[in-house]
Amino acid sequence: MDITFIAIFVAWAVLVFHYPRFFTILLSFEFYGIPFTFVEWLTYATAFALLIVYRKRALKWFDEFFEGNIFRKIEFWVFAFFVVNVVSVFIVPLEFRNQALGILKGWIFAPIVYFFIVKGFIKNLADARRLLDAYLGSAVVLSVIGIYQYMHGILIDNRVTALFTSANYLAFFIAPAFVYAAILAWQNIRVIEMPWWKKVFIKLFRKEVDETNTAFFFAYLGCALITGFALTATNSYGAFIGVIFAAILYSIYHYCFSPWRQNLHSSVQRIVIFTVLLVAFLGLLVPKLDAWKFNTLFTFKDGTSSAIRLETWQVAGDLIAKNPVMGIGLGQFQNEYSAHAEETLGRAPVRTSMLHPHNVFMTTWLYSGIIGLFVFLAILFQVFMLLRNKNSDVRRRLIVVLAAMMLVIVMHGFVDTPFWKNDLAMQFWLIAGCAFGLSKK
Template sequence: MKEIFNLKNLAYFTIMAMPLYIFRFSILGVPTNVFEILAIVSISLFFIRVVGSKIKLEGSKTYLMPIIMVLAGLLISALYNDAHQSGFGIIKSWFIIPIVFSWISLQLSEDRKDILKAMHGSAFLVACLSLLYFIAGETTFDGRLQAFYNSPNFLAMFLAPSIMIGVFLLKENKKIYSMTLSVMLVSLYLTQSYASWIAVFIAMILLLFLKKDLLKRNFILILMLIFILFFSLQKGTDKLNRFTNMEERSSAASRMMIWSSAMKIGLDNPAIGIGPGNFQNKYLEYQKYFPPYLEWAVPQPHNLFLAFWLQAGVLGIVGFLWILFLWFRKFIQKNEKQKEDYICLGIIIYIMVHGLFDTTYFKNDLAVIFWLIIFYYEKHLSQGDRCGEYFNRKCKTKA
């Protein structure tokens, strides 16, 4: 029983419980949610054990400076723009807790592939529950599946990284991962999130060309068939017509208008930004500079890089780009790459490609996914000689 109820498994359970952030409440007036409580418990227990041990907190300094830049940019922008309540909440829930929890989860993991499996398991459970919503007829006004999320795109952004995990784990257990992938692909299709489909396709194609694999051609063929099938089934639908139609009120025209407004907002506030959580208000304020908006409820600018610039200023966007640069450098410098390395690369590529059309970070679960992948290559903490087991059982060092 002790092997089941340990800190490592609590971290895995918390990763699987990422979607529970939808259950929100307040403690002493501070907004929080179920996922945050689980993450805070994991973090607290981890550092309690660190204090009582000889472990040196020296294993993970690569991203320290750019993370400080991002947090400083967010804080300065929040203070300057009087976005105190929303700003501090975003810094806590979408940055500090995901960053610290993701880091300690990878420190606790003996086999880091288990982190990816926990992410995949969480997405599979969400996909199963989402299909129940669809069977019950719970879809958006235009027939898209969003389940318990605020948008079909949020559901798609959560499922997509785990679909790539499943593809690369197929060889380990074809029966299980074929089943989980099938459920997730059906759910992803029902979201009708075209940007997500395209981003997954691009990421997988790039990976399959980079990774030397005997099944490469078969995988590419299967991916192309799935991609073609997804869009062929959309032929004649209002969603596809709005997507391809470049007329004044098309989906593409709406997205262009949002980006134009976001760019003007950014150019008017280039250094400090507008503060985290302030885009909706600024977007409406800038209506006077544009023809009547096609969309009014726009909490984010539908672009990952614009979102960081607008909400964290120059410090934030430079820090974010620096983090990505450091991660890619680590990937390139690693000599013997394993399949999980390519999984991580695929997820980062997906986040960046889909991030050109949506904001693939500013949600609790998406933030955790991002940082789990970013910290994947970080060294474990040191306790004498390196050990394979941390905190869960006694760590035996060489004499």
């Protein structure tokens, strides 16, 4: 199967999810009373077509699934995650069960199907790069919209949101893309410095070529600057923390394990280039940002962002203590928060309604139960264990980039709730699918 089709699908997915006033109306429909978006339809249609065309391959895979230690297979943990969330639907009160079924369909099932499509049909480095480049292109489009908002003062709480209702959602989506673009630009600097004879040698004798050139450097650098500017304008500290940890992870790989590591002189040149660009952009941006959020970062009262999070975590912790095994069911935090926040806090909360617990691990525990949390952590563990996989150097290099992108999501998840949203779930499983697809022998 041509991976370009999947890349086009990703671009469509972003448009459908992030421009609901137009695309949802035109590209959603009902089937026997069940609502579907265009993205879900395309996911299921693609999966169905692939099962028909590759039915022998699918049957062979099913037979081989139970061979060996299934606990080491990512497919087992992905199936387990789906099953525990199916169970979570049935602990939801009947009046909210349709909502839970919608979450199961749009946030769990469709993204998991997409994961298997991506994982199954990535054959080489070029396939993964095309898919990730399509995702990056979508992030650039959203970032350009965010920059336009910033330049024209169209802000919510002094933060850009692009087509989202919240700046945090924009940060969720573009932060991993920024890391991808920045690292790819970094990797391509070496091409400018490389002598011509070495380029010829690599092209002739490497089994799997890491295609790099000067044009890639400027393309990825431009994407990094655009997404980086928009990310800074979201003023999302959780995203900033995630990016910092991703940079640390990649730096450890680059300077300790990468066959492309270079001497200090070359590294200094890179650091100087990126520092100058960073200072130039921040110099333009910072004076216009509202300093109130930063100044109140450690103020846990008077309606600050930190105070709201602390209240939310208190309520979430109390709900976990009362429902430690099964949780509260898919998508039920908003209802439970409204019903129990005042009782838990002993006073009226700053916000009477809260969609998520502002922590991806608390959210997973509450929505999927303690088993769901364990399975989710096992999936993350499997992703990061790919760093030990004995792949070719060029594949391992991109797997490290994917691990850095996943680390952005994980670190951001300590202070907010990525993953638990249809588009963010697609993003999560896209990164995981590319990583496991590249790890295949």
